[in-house]
Amino acid sequence: MASRLLRQNSLSIVFLLLFLAALVGQAFAGWHQFNAQQVSEQLGTISFGDYLTSASFAVDVAENWQSEYLQFLLYIVGTIWLIQIGSPESPSAPGLGTEEDHKIGEYAEPDSPKWAKVGGFRTLLFSWSLSLTMLAIFLASWTIQSVAGWAAFNETQLQSRMDTISWGSYLVNADFWARTLQNWQSEFLAVGSMAILAVYLRQRGSAESKPVGEPHDSTGATDGE
Structure with missing residues (x-):
């Protein structure tokens, strides 16, 4: 077992x-x-x-977490409406799809999750639960990063015998945005690279790759089945 x-x-x-x-x-x-x-x-x-x-450790951890979950959030939501021809992770057609496509409500199967069957607000919430959870984790880690970064920044200010600043002032400070954007740019580059490289390159056995012999312009997981 x-x-x-x-x-x-x-x-x-x-x-x-x-x-x-x-x-x-x-x-x-x-x-x-x-x-x-x-x-x-x-x-x-x-x-x-x-x-x-310490604030130093907290900000170093949180700034990475928030960028990772922002990456997932944007990719999950972006692939609803945006297409990359040839990518296995791109939808072959944009949009939310029908209830029949997603096996919800009257189209639910016997072993479908309960909230996919009940309809109404619970099914709507369950239909967006992945992106909402990613959003919640991103906002929580972003908040922790901002507070911890503010504390670490003020510690440095005090050690240098300089004035401390408020949390609101730190949110528009270059230190905060330098920490934030250096992580965002790397995540966006990684996601964009994966989307385009998966069009022309293959990895046998990986669910993130199309079948090795699949045409380059074959788009979406369903096209490769």
């Missing part, structure tokens, strides 16, 4: 373990980097536990 559970969920489990390993590695590397900077500025060092609860 345990081996079957691991096999059936191996993709999510592997990425969860990779995430945890990378997060721990980031924490230790960030701690050493932070203390090295403190020493260079003739300031006191902090313990690993103190670093984990």
Whole structure:
């Protein structure tokens, strides 16, 4: 039973373990980097536990999370209406599709999720639950980034004997937008590259690739079936 559970969920489990390993590695590397900077500025060092609860660590983590979930949100919503000819992740035709296409309401199957069958607000909410969840996580991590970044910025200001600023002022500060946009641009580049490279390149066995012999202009997962 345990081996079957691991096999059936191996993709999510592997990425969860990779995430945890990378997060721990980031924490230790960030701690050493932070203390090295403190020493260079003739300031006191902090313990690993103190670093984990510091604004510096929080902002470094949150700024990456918010950009990742923004990427997913825009890609999920964008692929409803936008097309990339030849991409396996592009719809062959734009739009929300019909209830029959999505097996909701009267077209639901016996094993369809309950909220796909009931109709009304619950089915509408379930129909948008993926993008709404991505939006909620993005907004939460963006808020954490802004607050933690504000605290870290003001700590630096105090160490330099300069005036602190309000959270509202930090939201229009270059420090906040430099942190934010350096992550956004890399995510947008990665998504755009994936969309266009998947038109002409293949990876045998991957669900993110068309079948190796599929024509370049074959668009959407359904075209490759």
